[in-house]
Amino acid sequence: MKRLWSVTGGAAAGRHGGLRKVVPLPPEREGRERERHGVDGQEASGGGICRLEFEETRRNGEQGRRGEGTKRWISSPAATELEKIVMDWVGEMLQLPKEFLFSGNGGGVLQGTTCEAIFCTLISARDQTLSRIGRENMKKLVVYGSKQTHRALQKAARLIAGIHPYNFRAIETSKSTSFGLSPDSLRSSICANIEAGLGPLLLCATVGTTSTTAIDPLGSLSEVANTYGVWVHIDAAYAGCACICPEFRHFMDGVEAANSFNLNAHKWFLTTFDCYCLWVKDLGALIKSLSTTPEFLRNKATDSREVMNYKDWQITLSRRFRALKLWFVLRSNGVANLRDFLRSHIKMAKLFEGLVEVDKRFEIVATRYWFASRCCHQQWERKLTQMEKLMTVIVIT
Amino acid sequence: MKRLWSVTGGAAAGRHGGLRKVVPLPPEREGRERERHGVDGQEASGGGICRLEFEETRRNGEQGRRGEGTKRWISSPAATELEKIVMDWVGEMLQLPKEFLFSGNGGGVLQGTTCEAIFCTLISARDQTLSRIGRENMKKLVVYGSKQTHRALQKAARLIAGIHPYNFRAIETSKSTSFGLSPDSLRSSICANIEAGLGPLLLCATVGTTSTTAIDPLGSLSEVANTYGVWVHIDAAYAGCACICPEFRHFMDGVEAANSFNLNAHKWFLTTFDCYCLWVKDLGALIKSLSTTPEFLRNKATDSREVMNYKDWQITLSRRFRALKLWFVLRSNGVANLRDFLRSHIKMAKLFEGLVEVDKRFEIVATRYWFASRCCHQQWERKLTQMEKLMTVIVIT
DSSP: OHHHHHHHTGGGGGSTTGGGGTSOSOGGGTTTOHHHHHHHHHIIIIIHHHHHHHHHHHHTTOOOOTTOTTSSGGGOHHHHHHHHHHHHHHHHHTTOOGGGSTTTTOEEEEESOHHHHHHHHHHHHHHHHHHHHOGGGGGGEEEEEETTSOHHHHIIIIIISOOOGGGEEEEOOOGGGTTOOOHHHHHHHHHHHHHTTOEEEEEEEEBSOTTTOOBOOHHHHHHHHHHTTOEEEEEOTTGGGGGGSGGGGGGGTTGGGOSEEEEEHHHHSSOOSOOEEEEESOHHHHHHHHOOOOGGGOOHHHHTTSSOOGGGGSSOSSOOOTHHHHHHHHHHHHHHHHHHHHHHHHHHHHHHHHHHHTOTTEEEEEOSSOSSEEEEEEOOSSOOOHHHHHOEEEEOO | OHHHHHHHTGGGGGSTTGGGGTSOSOGGGTTTOHHHHHHHHHHHHTHHHHHHHHHHHHHTTOOOOTTOTTSSGGGOHHHHHHHHHHHHHHHHHTTOOGGGSTTTTOEEEEESOHHHHHHHHHHHHHHHHHHHHOGGGGGGEEEEEETTSOHHHHIIIIIISOOOGGGEEEEOOOGGGTTOOOHHHHHHHHHHHHHTTOEEEEEEEEBSOTTTOOBOOHHHHHHHHHHTTOEEEEEOTTGGGGGGSGGGGGGGTTGGGOSEEEEEHHHHSSOOSOOEEEEESOHHHHHHHHOOOOGGGOOHHHHTTSSOOGGGGSSOSSOOOTHHHHHHHHHHHHHHHHHHHHHHHHHHHHHHHHHHHTOTTEEEEEOSSOSSEEEEEEOOSSOOOHHHHHOEEEEOO
């Protein structure tokens, strides 16, 4: 406690950006100094947050409420600030462009799952486009992905966000492009739709698909999408984690032209379910679509616009304090150890691939990427079931 | 472990409905016998679930995956079955009509928050109506609530589900009806909308509003709504918990005419955030709107339609195993103790109201309901702030 208060001047740590001063070092430099991090974590997350909460809520004339979580800054100022710090940290580890970080003009949020986050970006894109072309044109909006894109996009678009079921395009991919979405196919689809009087809305490109760990060419896809004013969301749910290793960072090349980006810390970052990281460049579009401020949630801090409320970044109003577990993972391991952990999995996958390669019962279907999933097709001698006919995906992690 | 397996014949407990036989007693009879319940809980939730999962997944030729949670029955059969049992238990405690329970034709699901669950029912109602009147009429759909209804409805309708922003009706309430929504006002609004060529879609009635704990007259509102084919959702997030006490059950009278009902176990049931209970009568409508089954999630158990997958009951695909914490609360306390706990809070609220009544600085604004919230308006001598002008809501729980 002592250190926290001496560094920050007491309750000031809870103010907008104040907590950042408590741990000014980026996680990159932390390495294996576990003991010290443990103390930091305890200070900032335990007594610190409780006391900051009390001080800040008292200052703003607001009584604390149970179950408020990190819904509003005023309910838990230090928890909100910690989430912002953690999101900037992971963003920096990924070398995300500055525009996606709080230290730039964007920012990140921890949500539950891919569905939830894709849904939020889809709504932002939808409302941004409708404000330009008029709400009566909603039935004309088209969403693009590949046959490999996670089904979460289809669920968000077709079933939930009110996009017409016929306006979801799952573009074919092939082995020739290692199952990545071809920019030419995207351009053809967009042009055909515009000609038919439809309105291209959003493209979801993927780094590491569920079925084959395929990687879409982000740069050239974004170029096509940007030409037609299409929002680009990059879903790097699983494989994005590996991109904190410099040797794999190039799989994210092209992210600078996208509007939003995600990865799942609960997939490959030693973090428990659920912990999903979403970054957006245009905070205004997200918050405009998702914010509501009924009278009982108003307070001086928010009205002054000095702080932000994470309730305006997601579907639900209430939310859990997910930043804490990710904070502990980052602080107790350090980036160096996390990288070693990822590399050890990828090494195992390479070993596995070698064993499969020499076994004639299997065929390697997609080998290009050194992630921990390897796709191989077993050449069964007996009659194949429907599932076996498709592909046997062996996931080590 | 011994008891679990001897009663159910081993892995059969994981099959559809099998786990129910392990604990055939309804929670009503459990009382304070904590020790025995502890053993049950440990058996069913710990070793039992792991072993059942292994047995069932092996039988269905499916490898278990980390992070699957209770997404699919096949990933965690006993966890899915436990959620079904717990939802039927709470439904029985509330004396919900049989049509809302698995033992009838309906069923319940544990979700995160009010927003999420209202959103799911709204989508079900939306798709059910659009399949009748055509998707091109989406912009005509109207959603009804009162000025007291939780802002989650507005967020779900206006911001997310694609309902036109002008088509959200927050009908005025007054002190004369203790801030409950008047059926006459609802009828007038619906008739005016129909005359204007719009399509009434959903009414959200509330048992215990956030601002004043007002209770809408469920029976007469449902009667009006049913006349015009409007889906009735009842949001009893906070006050619904008290309805497990026979003396408060009458506040839910009329629920039999509704389509869906919810309460928040994390509000007043000694359960940690998040744990939101939603029951629906028409499972078909919910699942039709929310299900997706990509190839990698297919399996024999689901294809045979013998089992259900909770991923088809909510926005997201992945989900946490929330039933366990609610199971422990129910088993370790028993209904009798939960009722005593709720009554003790309500007794405190009555005591508080008595103290406020004799203090001339305060005015009691809404006193009709014996829930643990009391609304009073402080007569300030100094200049009032905007928030103080409205109302001071003092929440004991």
